Amino acid sequence: MKARLIYNPTSGQETMKKNIAEILDVLEGFGYETSAFATTADADSAKNEAARAAKAGFELIIAAGGDGTINEVVNGIAPLDTRPKLGIIPAGTTNDFARALKIPRNNPVAAAKIIGQNQTLNMDIGLAGESNYFINIAAGGSLTELTYSVPSQLKTAFGYLAYIAKGAELLPRVKAVPVKITHDNGVFDDKISMFFAALTNSVGGFEQIAPDAQLDDGLFTLILVRTANLFEMIRLMGLVINGGKHIDDKKIEYIKTSKIKVEPQTDDRMMINLDGEYGGDAPIVLQNLKNHIEMFANLDEINDENYIGDEEELAMEAVAHKFAKEAEKEAKNETF
Numbered sequence: 001m002k003a004r005l006i007y008n009p010t011s012g013q014e015t016m017k018k019n020i021a022e023i024l025d026v027l028e029g030f031g032y033e034t035s036a037f038a039t040t041a042d043a044d045s046a047k048n049e050a051a052r053a054a055k056a057g058f059e060l061i062i063a064a065g066g067d068g069t070i071n072e073v074v075n076g077i078a079p080l081d082t083r084p085k086l087g088i089i090p091a092g093t094t095n096d097f098a099r100a101l102k103i104p105r106n107n108p109v110a111a112a113k114i115i116g117q118n119q120t121l122n123m124d125i126g127l128a129g130e131s132n133y134f135i136n137i138a139a140g141g142s143l144t145e146l147t148y149s150v151p152s153q154l155k156t157a158f159g160y161l162a163y164i165a166k167g168a169e170l171l172p173r174v175k176a177v178p179v180k181i182t183h184d185n186g187v188f189d190d191k192i193s194m195f196f197a198a199l200t201n202s203v204g205g206f207e208q209i210a211p212d213a214q215l216d217d218g219l220f221t222l223i224l225v226r227t228a229n230l231f232e233m234i235r236l237m238g239l240v241i242n243g244g245k246h247i248d249d250k251k252i253e254y255i256k257t258s259k260i261k262v263e264p265q266t267d268d269r270m271m272i273n274l275d276g277e278y279g280g281d282a283p284i285v286l287q288n289l290k291n292h293i294e295m296f297a298n299l300d301e302i303n304d305e306n307y308i309g310d311e312e313e314l315a316m317e318a319v320a321h322k323f324a325k326e327a328e329k330e331a332k333n334e335t336f
Contacts, residue, residue, distance in 0.1 A: 003032035004053040008065030050076025066092015100200035102301035122291035141194030142174040176228040178265035183257035193228040208244035218290030224253035
């Protein structure tokens, strides 16, 4: 089997550079003939290499870097009819996607060893517009500006603290804007300060923003924030941290949907954030592509409620449980 490791040499204070040789040894030990590609500053470097490797017949592609690198690799293979398996080695700032898959985030070699467990999920991914794919979140509204405002050198040096500092700076400038959002269950037509369309339960380093998000059910968790009041926003963040209690708050709309159409109701620009990077402007349509890419995950650590699993296997388990209950019932009847 052939594997291609696509890594960002500048991610996470150049962590990957120090571990490449050992990671290649680990993958070779799992039976993969492995080669490596270091991304460059050229536009779509990781995306183009992922597409090339997939078309060349590589059975496995490993994306090593931050969420942006993983997003690029996914954009390279998602449009193809035949897609390789995908492994993840996190080496970025927030590593939301790796956090959701329970892949070690501070040890690239340990992350590579997850592939050896041979546990995979057929993961949902998102499609924004005609050709922009995302793996974790699409968002829009005032607060999403912070991801464009943090300089890359600060992200590298201070990691998530840089986002927190910029977010605190921007909170007083947040405003609510009128928007029309069409989803599976109807239409929302009101003012919001922000929307999230989440594929996983990990957003911006928090694992309680979409606490019941499943990785393979074909549905986004759509969250609409109905307030721009500074104190209300701080209160809502407190509810998020305190066990995800924000989902029942009257200032939040919490919706499950497979498709979303976002239409601003003013002439003001609404930039769309896809996995932490600029992904175009609204109006835009977001679609959930169910079970689109088979990815390695640490299933032993993922909560059962966060993924469905193999539907055929689940159906067999259900039949087995039903049979066991019927057998137990018959046994009791015979006893009496």
